[in-house]
Amino acid sequence: VLIPKGASSFQIAEILEKEGVIPNKYLFFLYAKLHNKTLKAGVYEFKGQYSTVDIYQKIANGEVKLKLFTIIPGDNLLDIAEKLEKEKILKKEDFIKFVFNKENVRKYGLVGDSFEGYFPPESYRIDENETAQTLTEKFLDIFKKRYLPFKTIIESKDYSDFYKPKISFYEAMIIASLIEKETFVEKEKPLIASVIFNRLKSGMKLDIDPTVIYALRLKNAYNGKLTKEDLKIDSPFNTYKNKGLPPTPICSFSLSSLQAVINPAKTNYFYYVLSKDKNGHVFSESYQEHLKNVKENLKD
Structure with missing residues (x-):
């Protein structure tokens, strides 16, 4: 069930009743008014039987349905965009348009013409209702904590x-x-x-x-x-x-x-070439030595 951003308690109650999660929207709304907690937007999953109190607590605690999205070392912004689309999180074009926009980079006080390099390798817990902006902020949060020091x-x-x-x-x-x-x-x-x-x-x-x-x-x-x-x-x-x-x-x-x-x-x-066994590189100081290493290691 999608609880949209900015929805009022009564609107949320209506959505929950319409989706068959609760039997009575007025009871939920009354309970929400009495406890007056902020109900958090996101995609929620309900399996089995829940009381009105349980459902209220779940939404108030922001227990959204999350999935893992993984960026591996060496992924670039285009790779990330393709993964997001493949995993049906976000359209590739929407992500690319946002992350290659220099003005967006400046808004976060960062250097560069794109967000390339600012999204650390990590498995991120994300909401299915993410936007390019919310994803960028999630990725940047890890960058600031782990890399900026x-x-x-x-x-x-x-x-x-x-x-x-x-x-x-x-x-x-x-x-x-x-x-x-x-x-x-x-x-x-x-x-x-x-x-x-x-x-x-x-x-x-x-x-x-x-x-x-x-x-x-x-x-x-x-x-x-x-x-x-x-x-x-x-x-x-x-x-x-x-x-x-x-x-x-x-x-x-x-x-x-x-x-x-x-x-x-x-x-x-000054030079290196992939070793014959492909388990590493062979390094050299001179171009002559490098040519020799290339000849020896790039044989068929």
Whole structure:
């Protein structure tokens, strides 16, 4: 049963009677007036026999029918939108329209052109009556509690040995998202961070495939395979064409990826390639060594 936002006690009583949950709307309304608690909107499920008092308490306590919605590390806003539609929570277009609106980002006092990177990997308990706004607020609540405390640590750290004296928290978020997409091996994350910082400091382009895939997905032009022609796409996210970081994060990232930005390994690595057994990466300092590693590990 859907109890809409802003419904009065009597309107709620009418809905409950109409749905066959209570036998008499006037009894419910009278009980509600006597106890005068705020009745909370949402989708409620009633199975079996309930007394009028039980039903009142359930709605007053906000015991809405909830379901779990999971964001996994590496999901981007487009992935989340597709999941929401697949799970019949929200239309993909409605979510995308809200989360890629720069003005909405500003309303929450955040940096960036979209909410990319601000929705942490987590299983969220959500109401079936969610909107793009209420979902965003749920996701941001976890971000503020779990991720925002690292802002002071990052912005007070001296990164001179790795890149430049100071980096912003948002830059750290972008780097964390790149790390998330580049490796699934936890112990490798500080090494990937090291390569990213070394390349940024030297003025090299990052040449990170997932940034190109993100650019293609934004244009609905990715078919699951990355070609040499794709690497030429005209997009600020294409790190094969543009030096420096992409303009926003490219996905949701785990805390361990952010920790890798806070504590990157100190190395002279500039290159890496997926190992032959696909259990990790092989790192190298020089391009010649990298070519050798590519030849050895990308054999059929």
